[in-house]
Amino acid sequence: MVTVGRRPLSREAGIEALQLAMNGPYLAVDDHCRTSMRGVFAIGDVTGEPMLAHRAMAQGEMVAEIVAGHRRAWDHRAIPAVCFTDPEIVSVGLSATEAQAAGHEVITGQFPFAANGRAMTAAREDGFIRVVARKDNEEILGIQAVGAGISELAAGFALALEMGARLGDVIGTIHAHPTRGEALHEACLKALDRGLHL
Known part of the structure; x- marks a missing residue:
């Protein structure tokens, strides 16, 4: 680049x-x-x-x-950054290194698109989704992803951080199959050593 x-x-x-x-x-x-x-x-x-x-x-x-008189304050923890390259790159929140520098003990989970049904049927298996969470309460601190069309998931990643989602919240959400979004579910499972497909 x-x-x-x-x-x-x-x-x-x-x-x-x-x-x-x-x-x-x-x-x-x-x-x-x-x-x-x-x-x-x-x-x-x-x-x-x-x-x-x-x-x-x-x-x-x-x-x-x-x-207009409303009470608001700026919350900048969930601003998605997207590189519209091929494959695309998305980052929301903190990387593992940034989270550790902020004093958090973290766990991470990563799932490759090479094991994702939608990516395989589209013959675009390059990339992954990685989740970074606090070890003590499993709150998601960051999500990074690389893959074809992954920018379309950026709002969902930001929503997870904005709402203070924990790994269990994503794991407990039914993800449609076959979609690239399933890789987030799998990454959260991997963070807890409960991976299903790898």
Whole structure:
């Protein structure tokens, strides 16, 4: 993969003249997207990573609700990141390394699409789904996946994290067969050493 990267254009946009608090080259915001100036909110790329359109949209919706008088706060633990490559790559939440760095003792489970019926019938068996969970209470902290069309499962992965799902919640959910989504069920079983198909 080759990427040229991105850089903020805050200087070129004249943002510095506003004299707002900065976080490096980005505008500093709190968990309500408020800047250091009363009544001024900032959303999207100008507030830093991750620079994703769906993050900006969610922040914008939240700020609109705050301005309308509703109580809201920004929860960034379940923002899916997707690489629209072939195969696609999805990551939501924490990797095992990130979770351990945050002080969690973790368990992981990974299931390859080479053992998934839908992937086999589509002749696209490359990739996997991996789940990262806390060892003490089995709360899911992150899900990573690689595979054809896997971006379509990103919302379901984010929903699991947003709702505080535990491995047992996914295991107890009936997954349609044959689908790629079954690999999440299998990965959760593997995390508990209860794998059915590997």
